[in-house]
Amino acid sequence: MAMVEIRDARKVFDGGFEALRGASLDIEEGEILALLGPNGAGKTTLISAICGITQPTSGTIAVGGHDVVKDYRAARNLVGLVPQEVNLEPFEKVWKTVRFSRGLFGRKPDDALLERILRKLSLWEKRGATIKSLSGGMKRRVLIAKALAHDPRVLFLDEPTAGVDVELRRDMWDTVAELKREGVTIILTTHYIEEAEALADRVAVINRGQILLVEDKDALMARMGRKTLRIELDEPVAEIPAGLSDYGLRLEDDGRVLVYDYDTSAERTGIARLMGALAAEGIVVRDVATSQNSLEDIFVGLVHDGQEEEGVA
């Protein structure tokens, strides 16, 4: 059984807008799943439906085997949600803020657990500080501590590093990796694709209310990842020589650079053969450089293709 099971979830808002159009997805225990999608794709709606904040119009969602509608309480207890916006009481102290969150779930106080959580998030020294005295990064950690206070098995992080500086982002990544080591299942939405690249075990792409793809991140990057070889020539050429016509080369920089795209998953890249063919044509190579397309390129391609199919591009 997957930790979270989403089957054909639809959500039609009052007014008729269909924000989820039959989304299905399994989230496995202990994984970090990055949910990627452009603005308005349905990420927040899907997370809200899993967390019981909004009800799906049809379809089913279960957390730990508990249906989020029929068995609301049991499902909700397994879930912690870290919202995107900092929504903390500025004059409250850290300790009280986190303790109160646990109480909201009707759980008995467990100060030992709260201490462990605050220590893990490097907030223990700040437990007596008021929220307003904390830095932005500390406030975000308090949001995580609050979400963990009732000991959930699944943690949703809605754009955890939106608008934060690079250092804080790295810091946040370390925190998320640490939570995973402790066995927490993590679902993360993000607009920073490099965040998904750095953290996720699997990537799900949602667009226009449908899951376009769910795949192991490394496998996805290997499958869709293409590499590019840029070959800088000693002397520019006017056109691609006939002897090199098999390679799908492109000519750039006024004939000074030949560009060769190749498949990283293919058994042979064809580079050695290409180099031989260049030499046979009497072309002298000055320099070569390779680059690999990123998860971002893959994501943009997927979303773009999906829109083209629906005729909205």
Ligand SMILES: Nc1ncnc2c1ncn2[C@@H]1O[C@H](COP(=O)(O)OP(=O)(O)OP(=O)(O)O)[C@@H](O)[C@H]1O
């Ligand atoms: N209460 C609502 N009533 C009507 N439409 C809504 C409601 N909430 C969301 N929507 C619409 O549903 C669509 C999906 O919204 P959602 O917030 O889930 O997207 P998202 O993927 O989280 O986007 P973002 O990346 O911008 O946060 C959007 O077009 C939004 O305008």
